[in-house]
Amino acid sequence: MAEEGIKDAGATFFDVKRLNRWFLVSAAAMTVAYAWSVVQDHDREFKSYQWRFFELEREQAEAQGKAAFSAAGGATVVGDGAKTPGGMRDEIERLKGMLAADHAERPELATRLHDAEFVYATTNASMKLAKAIFEAERFVYEEKAHHLGEHDLSAPQGDEAKTAFAKYQILKGEYDGLDEADKQAEADRNIARNELGRFDALGNDVATRLEVTEREVARLEKRADSLDDERVFTQFRNSLLFNFMAPTVAPRKFVVKEILDDLNFLSVPKVDMCSSCHLATDRFKDYPAGNAHVTFGEEGNEPRFEDDSPAFRSHSKPELYCTSMSPHGQDRFGCSGCHGGGNQRLAFATSFHTPTNKDEREVWEDERHWHPVHEWEYPMLGSKYLDASCYKCHTQEVHIPGAEKWNRGRDLVAKLGCFGCHKMAPFDGFRRVGPPLGHVAAKFADLDFMLKWVDNPQSFRPTTRMPAFFHRENRATEPGRDQAEITALVTFLYNLTTPQALKSYPGNGDADRGKKLFGEHGGVGCLACHSIDDFPAGESKVDKLDALRHGPELSGVGSKVKPDWLFTWLLDPKSLWPETNMPNLRLTESEAADLVAYLMTKRNVAFEQSVFEKPADDKIYEEILVEKLKERMTGARAAQEVRNMSGFEKRRKSGEFLLDHYGCFGCHEIPGYEDSKPIGTELNGWGSKHPDRLDFGMVEMDWKAEGYFNREAWLTQKLTNTRFYDRNKDKKPFEKLKMPQFAQLAEGAPDADREAVMDFVFSLVKDNTISSIRRHLTPDEESVERGRRLVREKNCIGCHLLYGEGGEIRNFQLGEEGAAYYPPLLDGQGARTQHDWLDRFLNDPVMGKGRGAPAMLRPWMKARMPTFGFTQEQRNDIVAYFAHEKVWHTSTERGLWDSIAGKFKRDFPAYDDSTMRKANHSKIELFHDLVARTYQRQGGSFIYETDFPQMSKPAPLSDADRDHAREMFVRLQCVLCHMPGGVVPKGKTAADMAPDLSYARERLAPRWVAHWLETPDTYQRGTRMPGFWKPEAGVRPTNDPNGLNDPDLEMALLRDYLFTEEFATEYREIAKRAGG
């Protein structure tokens, strides 16, 4: 039956023809599916960028060829220039022609030189012969004359002598003639030689130009060739199925050995494939900057052609990252080490690009299929927060040059004291930011003040850095609770307080005098750190005042403190708070009394009149106590314990619980809480914390849906409104969020400040760099960094301008004479003064003269250099800081520096003159650093470079030299400005005065004085010190035709004179004479 079935076509169950048709269809489907998959695999996003980039490169090469041709002096561009860029071949021909013509001309010149050489050689030989004979004969004559006793050799007496003399004279005449001829022949020879030399130089020049041009043509040709995607071979080797051999279109990568990717169980070197699409990052000479998508498409950064993209733009800071001289070369640092992002992804949507703002995000979503992704814990940092990556390697620095936002963030965190509650590595071991609270009863005017202050610090002082703990939104449902908590806290603190020995204010201060002392012409110095409403800052002076001034605003201080306390504090702040940053201004008791009298008139009346309502009964304290006690006992027992407490004890005990809860000891030193641990979340590593670990509260789902489920959104909201994530949450009072609100970061505060703080927090990441790539400081450099920190912490720059930074007191030194009272600049301080002197000066600026003493060098000054009470270590650090602070690299070789800086400015438009004029300190610093790298490598040195830790001193002068120097000193009328003791002579104002030179010997650095005398305004722009030895000065300091006329020697003499032992005495005499 089966056999029958096989024979019979109809016996198959399925119709074979139909099966064949199905087979055809399914095989076709399979083929199509397979082909589709191959094409899909071949057609990758990055390839389209690369093909387009090749095209751009070709266009670029052509354009460059044309430009090079016209630059080389060619006439016209011939041909289409497609293969041979420009018409440079013509130029080559022209140059070759020139060379050939030259070659035709050269033999004639060579013959001339040859002939002249011959004439010279023969003349020279006969001259030398004649000279030898003549000199021999001269000796014969001399000897004969000696024997004969002749005395006048020019007029011989004896015959024998006469004969010898005549013979000798003839030979001399012969020699003279020949010598003349020889000189002529030599001159002729030289002319001929020079002519040939000039001719050859010209020829060489042409030859060099030819060689350069030929090389350039070859290079451009090669480049155009290699990029020529129309060539069949390129097409072939990049084509489907054949591109496994040697494709030119392929992923590109940097392997970054020193920065790792954390794969949880394994750390592997980063493989950054970003450059597969971002092809022009290091080509800053050929492609405009604008890789940062932030500005792409904005005015001034418009797309150059239809499909322009950030992928075809160069890095916006190539000098830092993309050149061979860059401190962070691309090949070593890669991309994602700083930028973050999915470094091994090759598609826009999945490589974790982060949009800068909402608008950009929408465009990306619409046009680029961008969507928030979760598969990688290190998304690209938004362009606003790129600075944060600097800290990965620059962990030991206080300020990172160029990382402006981070620097600002660090300053803000340091000033606001975030580290009081949140442990973070850069601030380990820092002093608490707030004043100690161990003696509040002695300090504050009354208990009421403290209640109202804690209630709302800003109502007393709008600029205060004390954050607001109370009246926050998550407490709205508990009326009276805030008042009760404040009362309890204050009760507890008052109960902790211990008496403090205070000097008593004599009560005889004069408020007017005090006011003058405080602020007239800038005052004794209070205004460098504090502000007060009587002395508004001048508008157009140094800078606008920082919102976070160093010291508190004092307009209402009379309502706050007791006069005795203030009196003691002004006389010696450290006696009340050893760690305070407030320095000792060495006020006399009467000055202090005047200031107290003045400050006590400064009252905040509205604040005094406001009323703090204490809770009427103990109900809320009981609730607080029961809630806390129930954590460790039953409710009944807790209630029992609370019942046994007195009303005061209830407040005090609640206060103790609340103090633990709010962690007041994070910022204030409180007796018994010295070693308490900070209460907030540790922020080390926060920058890598996954958003899943953050409490988004009830907004989580909404934000996830909208794609704002990230660290940035969370932190912005947290800083703007610290209690936000409690919304719609029902919690017990002690469970609620308790972070206080800083007004400086709240809604309405500058976004830039909030972003700066965020930038800083983002920089605290899980470390994934290898030690070798990080910046390590030497012990010297560490000392410098500590010094830098001190200079900022102690607010030296409140008075002194330091490389254009600070100098806030200048805002108050108004009026015509204002400039006279400007505290001195600190630029190059370390090079200017001797280190020992600076150390002694920092220790005691009046060197033992005590309270009320005028300044030593500039006695006319109103502001006083305070006594900070630095330790020896601190002074060492500050001295080291000034000695090594080379940021304002003022070069000794101006020409070399200028040429490097000029090239730098040409290469990197970000540093051109117009931009740099508006630049801030940090950018200028960076610019100088970068130029200095090349400058130093080429052997340049700096005038602010100083010997450290020792300085050499000049040798003593001889009497004659000293006389000469003294004469110079008198003639230059130095004493007119440099008066000893700072006496202001008639007809002069304080503004004309210059430092007392009596201390020069022990104070000034000899090396610096030499430079200073030569070009004072290089050191200090706008100085009144004239540059006597400048060529354009006209007047010579000495006009003695017999004496010295060498400026260098003169300056050295004058300088050394200042360092002689006798100078001090002579100086006073000279001054007396000049003054009389």
Add this chain to the structure above:
Amino acid sequence: MKDFFNALADPSRFFLIFTVAVLAMLRWREFFTAPKVALTIFAGAVIFFVWALKDPGFKANISKPDNIPIIFMLFLVGYFSWLSLYRAVKNDRRIDRGELPEEAVESPKKVLVWPDLVYSEFICMLIGTAILVIWAILLKAPLEEPANPNKTPNPSKAPWYFLGLQEMLVYFDPWLAGVILPGLIVNGLMAIPYVDTNPKGNGYYTFKERPFAITSFFFGFVVLWVSMIILMTFLRGPNQAFFGPFEQWNLHKVEPTVNIQFSQIFWQQWLGTSRPINWLMREMPGILLVLGYLAVTPIVLAKTVCKKMVTQMGNPRFLTMMIMFLIMVAMPIKMVLRWTCNLQFIVNIQELALNI
């Protein structure tokens, strides 16, 4: 409306509805398999989907590339269930009329290996491969982030075809749900040819001739396996909490769960005394209950309702089958106990880390 569906998706209701629906389908198969009724149900399902897709959360959940195969499976299971029952109903009618089943009439007794078998298999293979390739092109499955033991995805879910097993973990101790029960499933499936020697239904669809076998199959596969996959995929969200199909997957959703042991119910609630300190004593009621369930029930059943079955199968086959069956039925029993009494374990011997 959405709230109504959310309420229906509560696991106990969901399970109950699913069970009742499957049993009803079997009971009134003649009505449900009628093409018009089946088409109406199908249309209803499609309309429901279209309507539900307007909800962004539902859409996101459904259209996740990982979940696509489950959607396919839903419709395929529905189609094949209908097909088998539809043809079974037809055949049952024919058998009642004394005719041969359709399949016996339709195809001759033997067909050729070539071209009937190999050729058609080859064509199917080609089509299947093409579909898989195209599927892979259209729905990309990129590598995700490197596994991080400190940050597991929430919810963490097994591959879709294992989700039923994962759901068992909610009701049984891991050694049961993860080791014993899956082992029994595989062994039970392997045992079927040896246990079930009944030749009826071979090569054709029928229900009337195999009511027990087919009902058991539907219950074990559709109710206990497929419905658990649906439950696990679409209704369990972060922290393995239950969410209705239109409910937002909020991370902070809290489920009121407490764990009660059978020993607590027995000693504390029923006898009103505290539990014995000796663990054997404490757990004895649970142990007896489990042993009783597995040992006594088959004997009782053999003597009463299943007398006919025992005579047909013989004792060893009956016992094997019955124990497998009882273990399968233990699953819904335990689920119901969990939902209704918060019962965690019947036997809870922490001392030996042995929980049942």
